Structure formats: C-alpha cells, structure tokens
Amino acid sequence: MKDADKEIFRLAEAIYPEMVAFRHSLHRQPELGYAEHKTVAKILAVLEKWKIETERVSGSTAVIAYIRGELPGEKSIALRAEIDALPIQEQSGVAFSSAVPGVMHACGHDFNTANLLGTAYILNSLKGGFSGTIKLLFQPAEEIFGGAQELLDYGVLRNPAVSAILAAHVSSRYPVGKIAVKEGFINMAASSFAVILRGPGGHAAAPHRSVDLILVAAKLIEAMQLLPGHKVNHIDPGILVVSHIEGGSAGNVLPEEVRFSGTIRAQERAVHELYAAEIRKLLRVQKFLNGIEGILEFSFKGEAVYNDLTLTQFFCEEAALLLGEAQVIRIAKPTNGSENFALFSAKVPSVYFHIGGKGRNDREVSAVHSPTFRVEDAGLSTGMRVLAKAALAVLQR
Numbered sequence: 045m046k047d048a049d050k051e052i053f054r055l056a057e058a059i060y061p062e063m064v065a066f067r068h069s070l071h072r073q074p075e076l077g078y079a080e081h082k083t084v085a086k087i088l089a090v091l092e093k094w095k096i097e098t099e100r101v102s103g104s105t106a107v108i109a110y111i112r113g114e115l116p117g118e119k120s121i122a123l124r125a126e127i128d129a130l131p132i133q134e135q136s137g138v139a140f141s142s143a144v145p146g147v148m149h150a151c152g153h154d155f156n157t158a159n160l161l162g163t164a165y166i167l168n169s170l171k172g173g174f175s176g177t178i179k180l181l182f183q184p185a186e187e188i189f190g191g192a193q194e195l196l197d198y199g200v201l202r203n204p205a206v207s208a209i210l211a212a213h214v215s216s217r218y219p220v221g222k223i224a225v226k227e228g229f230i231n232m233a234a235s236s237f238a239v240i241l242r243g244p245g246g247h248a249a250a251p252h253r254s255v256d257l258i259l260v261a262a263k264l265i266e267a268m269q270l271l272p273g274h275k276v277n278h279i280d281p282g283i284l285v286v287s288h289i290e291g292g293s294a295g296n297v298l299p300e301e302v303r304f305s306g307t308i309r310a311q312e313r314a315v316h317e318l319y320a321a322e323i324r325k326l327l328r329v330q331k332f333l334n335g336i337e338g339i340l341e342f343s344f345k346g347e348a349v350y351n352d353l354t355l356t357q358f359f360c361e362e363a364a365l366l367l368g369e370a371q372v373i374r375i376a377k378p379t380n381g382s383e384n385f386a387l388f389s390a391k392v393p394s395v396y397f398h399i400g401g402k403g404r405n406d407r408e409v410s411a412v413h414s415p416t417f418r419v420e421d422a423g424l425s426t427g428m429r430v431l432a433k434a435a436l437a438v439l440q441r
C-alpha cells in the first residue's frame with residue numbers, strides 16, 4: 045500500500061466508530077423528502093465541529109459543504125449523497141430500527157450520508173496536501189425525484205466549475221469489502237402515468253344501457269401489456285407496469301370513474317414518449333367504441349444514470365489499487381431502477397458506484413425499498429476509503 049493510501053486507511057479507521065453512531069442516529073430518526081430537518085441539523089453539527097465550510101440552499105433541505113485544498117489550483121469536483129427516507133414500516137430487526145412509525149431508511153441513505161460525512165473528515169484532514177475544491181452535496185428528496193434539480197438551479201456545478209461528480213450508494217446485493225460499478229448506462233429512465241376513465245355509470249345489472257368502466261380498464265391494462273414488443277421494438281422495450289387501480293363502490297353500481305396508474309422503465313426517453321402515444325391511441329379507440337372520456341397523465345421523471353466511460357475505467361483502476369482487483373465487481377447489465385443522480389450525470393462526467401453492505405452470514409438478500417432491508421456498518425470502512433481515494437485521484441487527474 046502507498047503511503048497516501050495508508051494515511052486514508054488510518055483516518056477512515058479513526059472516524060469509523062463516530063460514523064457508525066451517526067448512521068444509527070439517522071436510521072432511528074428517518075425523515076421523508078423535503079422534511080429532513082433533524083437530519084440536516086445533525087449533518088451541519090458534525091461539519092461545523094470539523095470546521096468545514098457549509099452552505100444552505102434557501103427554501104430547501106439541501107446542504108452543500110466545501111473542502112478547499114491548500115495547494116494552489118482551480119479544479120473542482122463534487123461528491124453526492126442522498127439524505128431522505130421512505131414511507132415504509134421497518135421490519136429489519138436491527139437494534140437501531142426506526143423510531144418513526146411508517147418511515148424507514150429502506151434505501152440506505154443513512155449509510156450513504158454517513159459515508160459522505162466520513163469521507164469529508166478524511167479529505168479535510170488531508171487538505172494541506174492537495175489543490176482544488178471538493179464540493180459535498182447532501183441531496184434531499186431523492187426518492188421523489190427532487191433535490192437534484194434544486195441543486196443544479198442553485199448553481200452547484202459552478203463557482204468553481206465542477207469537472208466530475210461521484211456518488212456512492214450502499215447495496216445489500218454485494219458483500220462488505222467489495223464495490224460494484226458499471227460503465228455507460230447503469231439503470232433506466234423512469235416515467236409515471238395515470239389513466240382516468242369517465243363514463244355515465246348506472247345499474248350494474250344493465251351494462252348495455254351504460255358503460256362498464258371496470259371491464260374497459262381491464263381490457264386497456266391487458267392491451268397495454270402487448271405494447272412492449274408489439275408497438276415498441278422488442279430489442280429495447282423496457283417495462284410498463286400498472287401497480288394501482290381504483291373504481292367502484294358497490295356490487296350493483298357501475299362506477300362513473302375508474303383510475304389506474306403505474307410506471308414505465310426504459311433507457312431512452314423516446315421509448316417513454318412512444319408508450320405515452322400508444323396509450324393515448326388506445327384511449328381514442330375506447331372513445332370511439334364506448335363514447336367514454338379517457339385521460340392520460342404522463343410524467344417523465346428522469347433519464348437513466350450514465351457513468352462516463354473513461355472516468356469509470358480510471359475509477360476502477362484506482363479502486364483496484366486500494367482494495368485489490370478482486371474487490372472491484374464489474375456489473376454487466378443495467379438495473380430497472382432509476383436515480384435522481386441522472387440529472388448530474390447528464391451535465392458532467394460521473395461515476396455512480398455501489399458499496400457492498402451484505403453481511404458475511406446473510407444468505408438471502410433483502411432488496412432496497414423493502415421493510416426488511418438491512419446493510420452492515422462495516423461497509424462504511426470500504427466506502428469512505430474508496431470515495432476519499434477516488435475524489436483525490438479524480439481531482440489530481
């Protein structure tokens with residue numbers, strides 16, 4: 045190990061117990077997007093204790109921190125972590141489980157925040173030896189596709205101009221001690237949609253005198269499942285899932301309104317637009333056949349995250365020097381997930397990678413966004429070291 049890596053290792057070990065306690069504290073008090081007030085107070089208290097310069101975005105729960113290298117130089121990079129939780133009742137069984145009913149850090153943002161904070165400690169301790177500025181972005185509301193746009197609107201990539209951005213996200217899929225990364229597209233662009241059907245309603249025993257919207261909805265949902273592959277090229281169809289439906293109030297009354305909603309995941313925005321156009325066509329057909337009103341509410345939520353090819357390769361080489369080649373997993377295929385980080389990756393070269401959080405004795409993986417989601421603290425040790433080393437390497441590149 046090089047001397048610089050040894051120093052990073054020493055600092056990570058030194059701050060590890062405090063960051064584990066910090067993570068547990070966030071985990072016990074999870075807060076939903078844009079309501080992360082206690083979380084922000086805790087982050088600010090630690091940064092202020094370490095005398096790290098901070099900035100607030102007015103009207104938002106975003107926190108920006110700056111670590112300025114003491115050697116002369118203009119270059120700047122950014123590191124991002126998300127701070128929000130999910131509306132899930134925790135059933136993970138960990139000793140530091142959520143004390144807030146119905147709210148849980150089920151995506152590991154407690155871990156990611158502690159990891160970025162610990163990385164800040166390491167980089168701040170080393171600032172006498174590097175040039176340039178490292179911006180730390182504590183992003184709110186990631187789970188509701190918020191936060192990133194506010195930080196961009198605030199000008200977080202300017203003054204000084206950010207030339208690269210890195211993000212580390214814990215994963216229950218990869219074991220502690222390893223990291224995992226993929227170059228190019230790593231996930232999918234996401235859209236949400238809702239269909240609202242309106243008809244005359246009437247007696248359930250006489251659908252021939254009215255329109256049975258429940259039946260129309262069932263037919264529409266089935267027809268929508270034929271779009272991937274038949275109306276959208278089978279090579280990159282993505283998926284379209286209806287995950288919510290409501291309509292009707294009694295067994296003998298035809299409803300006047302039925303709604304259903306769901307999600308679309310596909311890599312290219314054009315595919316999402318194509319799905320929306322095809323759903324509108326299906327609704328026009330229903331108007332022609334049954335005279336009912338069909339409305340589509342469609343909202344494109346964001347592009348897929350793109351990991352810059354050369355920067356990701358460079359990142360992998362640096363990580364392998366620190367951890368060993370076998371600890372750096374190269375992911376083959378993108379996931380169906382989506383991430384608000386895509387807004388950053390569309391603006392500057394980015395690397396978004398996973399930190400292994402799966403325990404040695406965990407046989408089954410409890411996925412993100414599930415009530416049993418659980419990751420090990422020990423992943424922080426690897427995460428802080430890799431993020432600190434990668435930040436310095438990219439800054440000095």
Ligand SMILES: [Zn+2]
Nearest residue numbers: 151187412413
């Ligand atoms: Zn999530």
Ligand SMILES: [Zn+2]
Nearest residue numbers: 151152153213
């Ligand atoms: Zn997440």
